[in-house]
Amino acid sequence: SQQGEEDPQALSIQEGENATMNCSYKTSINNLQWYRQNSGRGLVHLILIRSNEREKHSGRLRVTLDTSKKSSSLLITASRAADTASYFCATDTGRRALTFGSGTRLQVQP
Amino acid sequence: GAVVSQHPSWVICKSGTSVKIECRSLDFQATTMFWYRQFPKQSLMLMATSNEGSKATYEQGVEKDKFLINHASLTLSTLTVTSAHPEDSSFYICSARGGTTQYFGPGTRLTVL
Numbered sequence: 001s002q003q004g005e006e007d008p009q010a011l012s013i014q015e016g017e018n019a020t021m022n023c024s025y026k027t028s029i030n031n032l033q034w035y036r037q038n039s040g041r042g043l044v045h046l047i048l049i050r051s052n053e054r055e056k057h058s059g060r061l062r063v064t065l066d067t068s069k070k071s072s073s074l075l076i077t078a079s080r081a082a083d084t085a086s087y088f089c090a091t092d093t094g095r096r097a098l099t100f101g102s103g104t105r106l107q108v109q110p
Numbered sequence: 111g112a113v114v115s116q117h118p119s120w121v122i123c124k125s126g127t128s129v130k131i132e133c134r135s136l137d138f139q140a141t142t143m144f145w146y147r148q149f150p151k152q153s154l155m156l157m158a159t160s161n162e163g164s165k166a167t168y169e170q171g172v173e174k175d176k177f178l179i180n181h182a183s184l185t186l187s188t189l190t191v192t193s194a195h196p197e198d199s200s201f202y203i204c205s206a207r208g209g210t211t212q213y214f215g216p217g218t219r220l221t222v223l
Contacts, residue, residue: 030210040201040219041216041217042203042214042215042217043154043203045214088154092212094210096144096159097144097156097159097205097212098144098205098212099156100153100154101153102152102153103153105151
């Protein structure tokens with residue numbers, strides 16, 4: 001079963017703009033991870049944020065985590081056409097497999 | 111970093127045949143591996159947890175007699191789709207837990223004609 005939902009389901013922006021995706025989940029977690037998936041391809045791990053962290057940066061990526069609201073956001077700054085992909089959050093409860101959100105399809109127009 | 115491989119990367123088969131997909135952890139041992147299925151434009155859904163030396167644990171709604179999982183060694187898990195039908199066409203992704211990190215294979219695209 002899916003842990004939660006992501007919004008928006010789809011997002012279309014122009015190159016250079018920022019893209020923000022949100023993820024909500026249902027249970028307590030050890031960490032939350034964000035992945036990218038290009039069409040028809042495997043997953044690329046982007047960033048992991050632990051439950052005791054509130055914000056994390058990696059290059060043009062900024063992730064926030066609010067455990068009280070059970071939500072996370074992924075911000076991609078200065079987007080590029082190559083950022084076009086689907087983005088998934090995944091929660092790790094430490095007991096078993098990662099549980100994925102519903103995903104956001106990002107289209108960056110050149 | 112740790113690598114998980116899958117073979118084949120894609121397969122096309124006729125309805126009614128069986129297809130085996132291999133998942134290998136290349137540089138670490140994995141007592142637990144996971145199999146996910148992803149339909150077009152949808153998220154990854156966990157199908158089953160593969161446990162080395164014991165029976166797999168299937169998620170609700172996944173037919174264990176149709177999706178046979180064998181975890182024969184600490185580096186290999188196989189998923190066999192038996193009597194495949196067009197509705198089984200999907201992207202199958204395995205992952206292996208190495209310590210606290212889960213590593214994903216590149217996926218196998220199954221198309222059943």
